[in-house]
Amino acid sequence: EPEVTQTPSHQVTQMGQEVILRCVPISNHLYFYWYRQILGQKVEFLVSFYNNEISEKSEIFDDQFSVERPDGSNFTLKIRSTKLEDSAMYFCASKEDYSPLHFGNGTRLTVT
Amino acid sequence: SQQGEEDPQALSIQEGENATMNCSYKTSINNLQWYRQNSGRGLVHLILIRSNEREKHSGRLRVTLDTSKKSSSLLITASRAADTASYFCASGYSGGGADGLTFGKGTHLIIQP
Numbered sequence: 001e002p003e004v005t006q007t008p009s010h011q012v013t014q015m016g017q018e019v020i021l022r023c024v025p026i027s028n029h030l031y032f033y034w035y036r037q038i039l040g041q042k043v044e045f046l047v048s049f050y051n052n053e054i055s056e057k058s059e060i061f062d063d064q065f066s067v068e069r070p071d072g073s074n075f076t077l078k079i080r081s082t083k084l085e086d087s088a089m090y091f092c093a094s095k096e097d098y099s100p101l102h103f104g105n106g107t108r109l110t111v112t
Numbered sequence: 113s114q115q116g117e118e119d120p121q122a123l124s125i126q127e128g129e130n131a132t133m134n135c136s137y138k139t140s141i142n143n144l145q146w147y148r149q150n151s152g153r154g155l156v157h158l159i160l161i162r163s164n165e166r167e168k169h170s171g172r173l174r175v176t177l178d179t180s181k182k183s184s185s186l187l188i189t190a191s192r193a194a195d196t197a198s199y200f201c202a203s204g205y206s207g208g209g210a211d212g213l214t215f216g217k218g219t220h221l222i223i224q225p
Contacts, residue, residue, distance in 0.1 A: 004154070033212065035215075041217065042200075042215055042216055042217040042218065043149075043155065043200065043215040043218075044214075044215075045212045045213065045214050045215075047212075048212045055212075056212045058212070089152075091154050091155070093154075093155075100145055100157035100160055101147075101155070101157060101213065102157070103147075103154030103155045103156070104154050105152075105153050105154045106152075106153070106154055
C-alpha cells in the first residue's frame with residue numbers, strides 16, 4: 001500500500017539555525033499538509049497546500065515557516081531561526097479529494 | 113478549521129472489554145473522522161461518518177454522531193492489547209478540498225492483558 005514518507009526521522013539543530021523537513025506524499029494525491037505535535041500535546045494543523053500554493057494556514061504558521069513543492073514528488077517544510085519551542089514531531093499528510101488524510105511517521109525535531 | 117475534543121483523556125481497561133471514547137465539537141460539520149496513533153508514529157485513519165449519518169460500523173469499531181449535541185463516540189468492542197494507542201477525532205466542514213482538520217489531545221487507551 002502506498003504511504004507518505006518523511007525524512008529525516010530525527011533532526012537535531014541548534015537554536016537559530018534553519019531546518020528543512022522533507023516529505024514524499026502519495027503520488028496521486030492532490031492535497032498536502034503539515035501538522036506538528038509537541039510532546040504529550042495535541043496534533044496542531046500548520047498548513048495545507050494545493051495546486052502549488054498554500055490553501056489554508058494556522059496562526060502558528062507565521063513568517064518563520066514556509067512550504068514548497070520543488071518537484072513533482074517532494075513537499076518540504078522550512079523553519080527559519082529555530083527556537084526551543086519549535087521542538088516537536090512534525091507530520092506530513094496527503095489526500096485525494098473527498099478522502100481521509102494519510103500521515104507519514106513524522107520527523108522528530110529537537111532544537112538545542 | 114473545526115475542532116474536536118475527546119474525553120476521557122486516558123482510559124485503561126481489561127482485554128476483552130469494550131472501550132468507549134467521546135468527542136465534542138463546536139461548529140457545523142460535514143463529517144467527523146477518527147484516527148489512531150501508536151506511540152511515536154503518524155496518525156492512521158479509522159473511520160469517517162458524515163453529518164447525515166447517525167451510526168457507522170467497521171469491524172470492531174462503531175461510531176455514532178449526534179449533530180444536535182455536537183458529539184460523537186467511538187466504541188471498540190472486544191478490545192485487544194494491540195488496540196493500545198491514542199485515539200483522536202477531527203471534524204471537517206467540507207470533506208473535499210484542502211480542509212485543514214484540527215485534532216484534539218486525544219484519548220490514550222491502554223488495554224491490559
